[in-house]
Amino acid sequence: MNRLTSFLLFMLLACSLRAQAWTPDILGDGFEMRHVAQPDDYSGKVRSTIVRKLSGDSVCCSAVLYIHGYNDYFFQSQMADSVVAHGYNFYAVDLRKYGRSYIDGQRRFELRDISEYYADIDSALTQICADGNSRIFVKAHSTGGLIASCYLSDANNRGKYPIAGLILNSPFLDMNLGCFTESVLVPVVSVYSRLLPNTPISQGSSNLYAQSLLKQYHGEWTYNTSWKLEISPDVTSGWIGAIHRAHCIVQGGVDVGVPVLLMHSDRSVAGDEWSADFSRGDAVLDVDDIDKYGRHLTHRRTTILIVKGGLHDLVLSRKTVRCALYPRIFGWMEKQ
Numbered sequence: 001m002n003r004l005t006s007f008l009l010f011m012l013l014a015c016s017l018r019a020q021a022w023t024p025d026i027l028g029d030g031f032e033m034r035h036v037a038q039p040d041d042y043s044g045k046v047r048s049t050i051v052r053k054l055s056g057d058s059v060c061c062s063a064v065l066y067i068h069g070y071n072d073y074f075f076q077s078q079m080a081d082s083v084v085a086h087g088y089n090f091y092a093v094d095l096r097k098y099g100r101s102y103i104d105g106q107r108r109f110e111l112r113d114i115s116e117y118y119a120d121i122d123s124a125l126t127q128i129c130a131d132g133n134s135r136i137f138v139k140a141h142s143t144g145g146l147i148a149s150c151y152l153s154d155a156n157n158r159g160k161y162p163i164a165g166l167i168l169n170s171p172f173l174d175m176n177l178g179c180f181t182e183s184v185l186v187p188v189v190s191v192y193s194r195l196l197p198n199t200p201i202s203q204g205s206s207n208l209y210a211q212s213l214l215k216q217y218h219g220e221w222t223y224n225t226s227w228k229l230e231i232s233p234d235v236t237s238g239w240i241g242a243i244h245r246a247h248c249i250v251q252g253g254v255d256v257g258v259p260v261l262l263m264h265s266d267r268s269v270a271g272d273e274w275s276a277d278f279s280r281g282d283a284v285l286d287v288d289d290i291d292k293y294g295r296h297l298t299h300r301r302t303t304i305l306i307v308k309g310g311l312h313d314l315v316l317s318r319k320t321v322r323c324a325l326y327p328r329i330f331g332w333m334e335k336q
Contacts, residue, residue: 025051026100027077036123038096043110048120049100050127051092055084062164063133065124066092069142069172069313070109071232073099075223078322079315086330089133093124095147099227112197112238114150114246121151125161135164137333141313142284143243145171149297150246153254165336166298167261167329169314173250173293175243176268176286189237190244197238207231209283211274213316218279221316251293260302261332262294263325265310284312303332 025031033051040046051074054060064083068074074092083090094100095117097110111117128136140148145168151157152166175182189201210230211217268288269281295302307325311317314325 022052027051027075029077030054031077031080033100035101036120038119038123041096041116042112043097043106045103046096046106047101047103048096048123049094050124051094051100052127052131053080053084053090054131055087055089057087060087060089061133062087062135062137063089063091063128063131064137064139065121065128066090067121067138067140067144067148068092068094068098069144071229072142072144073224073227075221075228076313076315082326082330086333088137089128089131091124091128093120095120095144099224102227107236108233110236110239111242112193113242114147115154116242117147118151118154118157121147122160129161134162136162137165137167137336138163139167139169140171141169143172145169146173146243146246146250149173149250149254149256152256152258153249153297158257163258165259165261165333166256167333168263168294168297170264170282170285170287170310170312171262171290171294172243172285174247174286174289176284176289186240186244190241193237193241197236197241199237200234201237201240202234203232205231206272208271208274208278209312212278212283212311213313218274219316220318250297253296255299256297257300258298259300259336260294260298261305261329262290262297262302263305263307263310263314263329264290264294265312265314266306266308279311279318280309282310282312305329305332 022032022034025033031051031053033049035047035049038046038048073094080090097106097108138148207230213219213221215222264287265282267281268286269277269283305328307314309321
C-alpha cells in the first residue's frame with residue numbers, strides 16, 4: 001500500500017469516526033463512548049469501543065490511550081482522572097469481545113492471532129488524531145501490554161501515529177507456568193491450535209486476585225463482574241496459540257520505536273487461600289519474567305519502575321502505593 005492510498009484511507013476513516021455520535025458512558029462524570037464496527041471475523045460481527053474524557057483545555061494536543069488486559073475492560077476512572085488533571089486528553093479502547101464491545105452470543109475474549117486487535121487500536125488512534133492530538137502515549141496493562149508491544153513493533157504500524165512513549169503496567173510477556181508446561185505443552189497446543197482452535201482450556205478456579213480488588217472482599221473497587229469475571233473463564237487452544245506466538249515475537253527481540261516505561265510489582269505472590277500478601281504483590285504474573293523480557297522492547301531508552309507493594313494492575317493497588325506511583329509516571333512522560 002503506497003503512502004497516498006494510506007493517507008486516503010486514513011482520511012476516510014477519520015471522517016467516518018467524526019460522523020458517529022458519542023453517548024454518555026456508564027462511568028458518567030464526563031466520560032463518553034461509542035462503538036466502532038469492525039470487519040466480520042471467524043465468529044461473525046465484531047466491534048470495538050472507544051471511551052474518552054477530554055481535558056477541557058482547547059489548546060491541549062497530548063493524549064493517553066489505555067489498552068486493558070485479559071478478562072478486563074476499562075473501568076479505572078481514577079487513573080483516567082489523573083491523566084486529565086495533568087493536562088492530557090484520555091482515551092481507552094475496549095477490545096473486541098471484551099466489556100462494552102461484547103455482543104451477545106460471542107465467546108468472550110476469543111482470539112486466534114494477536115493482530116486481530118490491530119484494527120481496534122487503529123480506530124482509537126485515528127480518533128485521537130482526528131480530535132487534534134499530535135502527541136500520544138500508549139498505556140497498556142497485562143495482555144494489553146503484549147498487544148501494544150506487538151502492534152508498535154510491527155513494521156506496518158511504524159510511524160503511522162505520533163506515539164511519544166509506551167507505558168507498560170505489568171505486561172504479559174511470558175506465561176506464568178511450570179518449566180515443562182511452558183517449554184513443551186504450550187508449544188504443542190500452539191501447533192494444534194492451527195487445526196482445532198476451539199478446544200477449551202481451564203484457567204483454574206481461583207478468585208483470589210479478584211478478592212484483592214473488589215470492595216466486597218479485601219479491595220477498594222467496584223466493577224462489572226459480568227465483564228471482568230471473578231474467576232477467569234476457559235480460554236481456547238486458539239487463544240493459547242495466539243499468545244504463544246506473540247510471546248515468541250517479543251522474546252525474540254523487537255523494537256517498539258519509542259521510549260518505554262516498564263512498571264511492575266516488587267514481588268509475585270501465590271497460594272490457594274487468601275492472605276494479606278495478595279494485597280501487596282502480583283498474583284497473576286512472574287515479575288522476574290516481566291523484568292527480563294521488558295528490558296528488550298526498544299532500541300531507545302527503557303526506564304524500569306519497580307513498585308513496592310503493587311498489585312498486578314498497579315493503578316488498583318492500595319492508596320499509598322497509587323499516590324506514590326502517579327507522580328513518577330507523569331514525571332517520566334514530561335521528559336519524553
